[in-house]
Amino acid sequence: MLPSALNDLIECLGRLPGVGPRTAERYAYFLLKNDRVISKNLANALDKLHDSVKTCPKTFALISEENELSPLYDSPDRDKSTILVVEEPLDIYAIEHTKSYHGTYHVLGGAISPMDGITADQLHIKELIDRVEEDSVKEIIIATNPSVEGESTAVLLEKLLHEKYPELQITRLARGLPLGISLEYADQITLASALNNRTKI
């Protein structure tokens, strides 16, 4: 019933995560109603995407085509003796926004998840273990997500790293109350962690 070009666009937009047919329709109609420059810019950005973004062979962060290594590893400002380990490349930018970290990163490329068929072999764990020696790393901060998959991955990483480098300091992000959540709404596990890891004031 809809013009085929509009239908095609709705179908393509419906592939995006969490976008159902109604949302896809709304996006498509917005693009159609507005200046064609918006659609053209989006089309150009999509065309360039895969050729202009590559993965850093050392940290597995996303980097521009013209870079050899991630600037967050390569720069002399970054302390190579600390590695913060994340699941996905975009997690790096969440940490960078805090402006509280000056070490390097390592992207695992996911978390162990037998349900989704993701095993430890598919993650960049071996490369992380190699980096410890190459860069004389003193501390590994494990910043996987606080999910079942993230926690299992953290446990495995700790085991593998500790076996090979008993001297290496291995830490993980603190669990506690996030800003703006009142006590009565915090879940039990978070609250228990916040209590156990209480800090002196």
Added chain:
Amino acid sequence: MLPSALNDLIECLGRLPGVGPRTAERYAYFLLKNDRVISKNLANALDKLHDSVKTCPKTFALISEENELSPLYDSPDRDKSTILVVEEPLDIYAIEHTKSYHGTYHVLGGAISPMDGITADQLHIKELIDRVEEDSVKEIIIATNPSVEGESTAVLLEKLLHEKYPELQITRLARGLPLGISLEYADQITLASALNNRTKI
């Protein structure tokens, strides 16, 4: 910090209605992680969009470039003596999905909204009034949205149409309980309408 191609894409996706920076990031990363065919198809659909979709000069529905008039007007199966008036082109497809309507449509192109600077002159009201005579229309079904803007537009349409064609039947969609909403959650106005417009069983 992000590769510039990814940043550009996130910025373009952030233009879509209701898409904030985090959602745009999620869409962009999804497109990057998945097969480039998905991005290419979306880019192609966007490139074609504006040249392949035009507006029917009679009903203001969206039509494919190769059509002269909307098939929902042109087809001999459609009863031209009834016009259902909607605000936006996509509203037509919501009605068509019901398979309960066989007349023609007329898209106003919005609703009167002084706040957004949309006046009656910017809507396709004159063209609707002209169609009544051209197509010997017997009934106009006003299907504007049940919002303040939609209701004001409906009132104005009724007035203008009734002034010019006192014999014309003007109706609007029934107000009542939608499927799946229990009485206690229905708002007062809806419930009052449902009571006033009760039907015999």
